[in-house]
Amino acid sequence: MLKTLRKIGSIGIVTEPAPVADELLRVRAALDERVCALLGRALCIRHVDAGSCNGCELEIHATNNPLYNLEGLGIRFVASPRHADLLLVTGPVSRHMEIALKRTYDATPDPKLVVAVGECGCTGGIFGESYASRGAVANVIPVDVAIPGCPPSPTRILAGILAAVSRLPAFVRTSAT
Amino acid sequence: MPLRRWWERSSPVPGAPQARGLGVTVEEWLPAAQDVAAAGGRLLALWVSANPHGAAAYAAFMAPAGVLVLRLSVPANLPEGFAYPSLATLFPAAGRMERAAFDLFGVQSSGEDRRPWLRHAAWPPGSFPMRSSSIADEAPAGIDTYEFVRVQGEGVHEVPVGPVHAGTIEPGHFRFSVVGEKVLRLEERLGYVHKGIELRFTELALLEGHRLAARVSGDSAVAFSWAYCQALEGLSGCSVPPRAAWLRALFLELERVANHLGDLGALGNDAGFAFGLAQFSRLKEQLLRVVAEAFGQRYLLDAVVPGGTSVDLTPGHVQALAGRIGQIGCEVQELRRIYDEHAGLRDRFFEAGRLAPDLAARLGVVGLAARASGQALDARVDWPCAPYDEMIPKKIVRQAGDVAARVTVRFDELEESSRLIQRILEHIPAGRHLASVATPPAGACGVGLIEGWRGPVWIWLEAGADGAIRRCHPHDPSWQNWPALEHAILDNIVPDFPLINKSFNLSYSGHDL
Numbered sequence: 001m002l003k004t005l006r007k008i009g010s011i012g013i014v015t016e017p018a019p020v021a022d023e024l025l026r027v028r029a030a031l032d033e034r035v036c037a038l039l040g041r042a043l044c045i046r047h048v049d050a051g052s053c054n055g056c057e058l059e060i061h062a063t064n065n066p067l068y069n070l071e072g073l074g075i076r077f078v079a080s081p082r083h084a085d086l087l088l089v090t091g092p093v094s095r096h097m098e099i100a101l102k103r104t105y106d107a108t109p110d111p112k113l114v115v116a117v118g119e120c121g122c123t124g125g126i127f128g129e130s131y132a133s134r135g136a137v138a139n140v141i142p143v144d145v146a147i148p149g150c151p152p153s154p155t156r157i158l159a160g161i162l163a164a165v166s167r168l169p170a171f172v173r174t175s176a177t
Numbered sequence: 178m179p180l181r182r183w184w185e186r187s188s189p190v191p192g193a194p195q196a197r198g199l200g201v202t203v204e205e206w207l208p209a210a211q212d213v214a215a216a217g218g219r220l221l222a223l224w225v226s227a228n229p230h231g232a233a234a235y236a237a238f239m240a241p242a243g244v245l246v247l248r249l250s251v252p253a254n255l256p257e258g259f260a261y262p263s264l265a266t267l268f269p270a271a272g273r274m275e276r277a278a279f280d281l282f283g284v285q286s287s288g289e290d291r292r293p294w295l296r297h298a299a300w301p302p303g304s305f306p307m308r309s310s311s312i313a314d315e316a317p318a319g320i321d322t323y324e325f326v327r328v329q330g331e332g333v334h335e336v337p338v339g340p341v342h343a344g345t346i347e348p349g350h351f352r353f354s355v356v357g358e359k360v361l362r363l364e365e366r367l368g369y370v371h372k373g374i375e376l377r378f379t380e381l382a383l384l385e386g387h388r389l390a391a392r393v394s395g396d397s398a399v400a401f402s403w404a405y406c407q408a409l410e411g412l413s414g415c416s417v418p419p420r421a422a423w424l425r426a427l428f429l430e431l432e433r434v435a436n437h438l439g440d441l442g443a444l445g446n447d448a449g450f451a452f453g454l455a456q457f458s459r460l461k462e463q464l465l466r467v468v469a470e471a472f473g474q475r476y477l478l479d480a481v482v483p484g485g486t487s488v489d490l491t492p493g494h495v496q497a498l499a500g501r502i503g504q505i506g507c508e509v510q511e512l513r514r515i516y517d518e519h520a521g522l523r524d525r526f527f528e529a530g531r532l533a534p535d536l537a538a539r540l541g542v543v544g545l546a547a548r549a550s551g552q553a554l555d556a557r558v559d560w561p562c563a564p565y566d567e568m569i570p571k572k573i574v575r576q577a578g579d580v581a582a583r584v585t586v587r588f589d590e591l592e593e594s595s596r597l598i599q600r601i602l603e604h605i606p607a608g609r610h611l612a613s614v615a616t617p618p619a620g621a622c623g624v625g626l627i628e629g630w631r632g633p634v635w636i637w638l639e640a641g642a643d644g645a646i647r648r649c650h651p652h653d654p655s656w657q658n659w660p661a662l663e664h665a666i667l668d669n670i671v672p673d674f675p676l677i678n679k680s681f682n683l684s685y686s687g688h689d690l
Contacts, residue, residue, distance in 0.1 A: 003515050004452055014459060047345045051370045053686045055395025055476060060345050061439070062465070065458035079343035094689075095299035096369045097348060099320055100340050126389055131306045132299050132373035150478060151395065 015069040019155050021162035025145045043075045043165055046084035046108065050101045050140075051094030051133065055151040056118040060088065062154040063161075075161065081107040086164060087114045088157075089141070091121035093134040105141045113164045116143045117157060119150040180216040183209050184242055192411030192638075193404075193626035195243030195560045206234075206249045207262040213238045213245065219541050219554070220268035221626075222635045222652035225278040227253070227308060230620065230647070234261050234284060236271070237624070237635060237652075239543075243560055244626060246637075251284055263288035270541050270657040277690075281307040281375065295368040295689065297321050306376055328354035328362050336671060340369045344675075347685035351674075358670040363663045367688055374690040378649035379641075383409055384483055384614065386646050390636065391478045393651045394687030399425070399432040400629025401636070401651060401687075402481040407562065408638040409483050410614060412623030418609045421485030422563040427601045428477045428486070430594040433630040435464055435476075437587040437594075438505070440682050444584055445516065447676040448525035456512055460505050467501040470494065485611035490602075499602045506595045513588050526581035530665040530677030533578050542661045544632015544654040546681050549586045550578035556628035568600055578665075583680040590630075616644045631655065631684065653687025 047060055063070040064077070078084050081104045093101055105114070116137035119125040124135025137143050147160035187199035201209050218240035225234050234249045249261055263286040265272035275286035276294035283305035285291075293302070298321040300306055325335075333356055340348035350366040374393060378386060390405035391398040403425050410417055438461040445453020465475040471494035472480055480488055490498075516522055532542065534551030547554050553574045557565045573589040575582040617623075617640040625636035632654025641647035662681050666674055 003511070003518070007456065007511065007515065008452065011456070011459070048341055049345075049347045049370070049685075051372050051686075052347070053392040053395040054347055054684065055392065055398065055478065057345055057347065058396060058439070058476065062458070062462060065462050066455050067459065067462050077345060081341075092372055094370050094372045096297045096371055097340065100348065100369070104341055126392055127372045127374070127377060130373040130376060132371050132376075150392075151476065153475060 014066050015072055016067050018073055018162065019159045022156070022159035023163055025147055025160045025163045043086060044078045044084045045075060045086045045088050045161070046078055046081045046104065047088045047090075048101055048104050049090050050097040050137065051092050051127075052090035052118065052120060056090040056121070059151045059154050059157060060090070060117065063157050065154075068154045068158060070158065070161075081105075082109065084108050085112060086161070087112065087141075088117055088161070089114060089121055089137045089143075090117045091135070091137045092124045092127045092129075093137055093140045095132055095134055098134055098140055101140055113144045114141055115160055115164050116146045117160070118152060119148055122146040122148045125150065180212040180218070180240060183212060184240070184245065187245060190246055190411075190622065190624050191414075192408040192623035193244060193560065194562050196246065196624050196626065197243060198246040198248060198622075200248045200250070203249060203261060206247065207264070209247055210236065210238070210264050210267050213240055214267045216240060218245070219543060220264065220271055220657070221543075221633060222637070222650070222656070223264065223271050223274035223278065224637060224650040224652070225282040225284045226637075226639065226648045226650070227251075227282050227284065228647060232282075232284065234278070234286075235637065236264060237637070239554070239556075239559070239633070244624070246624065255283060260285040260287040262286070265290075268541050269539070270660055273660070274656060281305060283308055292324055295371050297368055299371070306373065323366055325352045325364050325366075326362070330356075332356050333361065349685050353671060353674075355671060358672065360666050360669055360671060360674070363666045365659055365663060367659065367685060370686050370689040372690070375650060378646050381646055383617070383638075383640060383644050383646055386638070386649055387482055388479065390649075390651055391481070393690065394653050394655075394684040395476065395478065396436055396684065397432070397629040397631060397634060397653070397687065398476060398478040399428040399481055400627045400634040402478075403429060404625030404627040404634045404636040405638065405649070405651070406481055406483050407625035407627065408623035408636045409617075411625075412621040412638065412640055413615045413617040415484055415612055415614045417485055417563070418612055419563065419606045420489075420608045421610045421612070423601050423605045424486045424490060424610055425481055426564050427490070427598060427605070428480050429627065429629070430597045430601070431464070431468055432477065433594045434502075434505070434591055434598070435461055435468075436630040437591045438464065438509075440679065441512075441516075441584065441587055441591075443679050444526075444580070444676065445522065447679050448522050450519060450522055453512070453516065456508070460508055463501060464505060467497050471498055482611070483614040485609070487611075489610045490605065495602050499599060502595050502598050506592065509588070509591055516584070523581075525673070525676060526584055527579060529580040529673050530669060530680055531577070531579040532661055532665040534576060536664060537578060537661065540661045540664065541657050543657045544628070545586055545590070545630065546583065546658050546661060547632070548572070548574050549582040551576045554633075556626055556633045560626065562627075564601075568597060570597060580677060580680040619643075619647070629654070631682070632658065651687075651690070653684050655683040655685075655688045658683050659688060
């Protein structure tokens with residue numbers, strides 16, 4: 001126990017400032033003020049892998065490491081779409097995941113946001129569209145923000161998530177510091 | 178007939194070192210596999226290739242003397258009722274590979290389990306995407322039914338989990354049959370992230386295939402892209418500059434270290450020790466950042482290219498990498514002591530998800546999971562390609578086969594990979610890091626075998642006309658290890674499944690293709 005505490009003490013807080021929301025990643029009109037007020041500051045994210053190569057998952061995990069500390073912004077990952085405000089979807093959407101993704105989307109209460117992550121989530125990427133792949137996430141459910149990159153860095157993912165909710169007063173403050 | 182006789186009949190296959198190929202008749206297919214099994218060989222991969230130039234079933238084995246690829250020609254018109262002999266009784270992992278090959282090619286094995294494996298509802302039964310390109314893809318795929326094996330008896334109930342899981346992980350379905358909290362049976366259903374990778378390969382040029390190979394399973398990008406390039410360079414007679422080989426080994430060991438760091442943190446977290454996740458994920462991030470500084474990418478998805486590497490190592494970055502690896506190594510030692518002494522972790526890790534050595538051998542488990550269950554298998558040591566022939570890694574083997582053993586193997590491999598990285602950074606030869614690759618003749622075949630962090634990654638590559646890919650079959654070690662997870666969970670409790678699953682950390686994408 002002493003070793004653990006000593007380690008915690010010696011490392012200290014390593015969290016870096018959050019990136020600024022990248023409005024350029026937004027593909028749909030912004031949320032209105034009313035919706036933003038409803039969502040509040042404690043944003044809950046449900047991640048759905050709809051067919052990715054698992055590269056994007058590695059970087060989504062990284063957003064939770066102490067340096068990016070997504071949770072420190074009041075944003076956290078939840079285990080059920082019913083608890084979620086935002087779906088973070090990696091693609092391409094395989095045809096075998098199409099219904100699961102739609103059902104996850106339907107199970108997420110309104111108002112909700114969808115952020116597509118990675119080259120494949122944005123365009124279908126190298127896998128494209130085929131007998132087995134629907135390609136971009138937007139081919140299956142409406143997408144608010146699309147974050148390209150193979151895989152996008154954690155900073156890009158954060159900037160994209162913040163873009164989706166940047167109209168929230170709390171986030172404007174957080175991301176400006 | 179002992180294995181030696183088959184070996185003597187075989188001829189070298191270009192690409193991976195000590196790989197040989199042999200065409201067999203339908204009468205010889207099973208006896209040859211029996212001799213491989215009797216000699217202690219392991220099934221490496223099983224696949225089908227069918228195109229206007231011919232159709233064949235292939236099985237690759239890791240035999241003591243090297244890799245043996247058996248080729249069994251099958252009639253192109255596939256007469257009614259045709260089935261090649263199943264290898265599933267000899268090598269249990271073959272069953273799913275044969276079912277997958279049928280789903281894609283329509284070439285049936287004699288195996289008893291005829292349930293679809295990779296096919297859910299994206300294409301109808303009776304049509305085969307790798308044989309006919311005319312599969313309708315407009316209608317949304319429905320939900321199909323799958324005949325899970327039912328466990329019956331008083332108090333038995335089923336717990337279905339997935340495909341969408343509760344964490345940031347890939348999709349798959351687990352069907353638990355449970356009494357109280359105890360697992361009586363686990364049946365996996367995979368194929369949810371099947372995205373047509375093998376068909377996609379045939380639309381790419383040989384010189385672009387490495388990009389798709391790297392994305393078969395993103396966490397093993399270096400292993401897959403290297404295996405692909407090894408196969409391609411073998412069949413086009415390209416000799417890779419020594420510096421490139423060393424750089425590839427550097428990338429591969431960095432990939433191993435990054436994944437082991439991530440897993441060790443996640444395993445601590447799954448056992449309720451969030452401190453572990455915070456510390457290990459911090460170290461992983463530090464590593465990725467220095468990798469990004471040195472090579473321009475955090476994950477080395479596009480670093481291994483045909484003929485060598487796309488990036489070189491500059492002297493300035495040698496020091497940064499060496500310093501970072503050294504610091505991470507010291508901190509891992511410190512964290513390892515904390516893990517070792519932590520009562521809660523010991524309680525959760527020891528005895529959990531045990532895969533006994535004899536069962537691991539029977540199931541044909543490979544890679545990290547095999548080494549934690551007493552199986553001394555490591556392609557880097559057994560059939561080393563350059564530069565591993567000049568710096569043989571230490572094989573890390575543990576006997577217990579439980580979560581604790583898989584944690585220990587990761588700790589030890591982390592240390593060993595750090596040693597290899599330091600050695601590469603000190604001794605990497607000077608010179609070019611990229612050679613040109615000639616277009617191989619149509620019909621040429623090559624193989625790649627690279628021990629990734631999870632286990633042996635295999636590539637079968639056939640060249641088409643004008644530099645096209647006729648066939649590429651990538652094989653992830655998860656194929657062999659997923660069935661073992663079904664055994665490791667038995668008699669454990671459902672709440673321990675996430676921990677046990679994580680201790681294997683198998684790929685869905687690499688398996689579903």
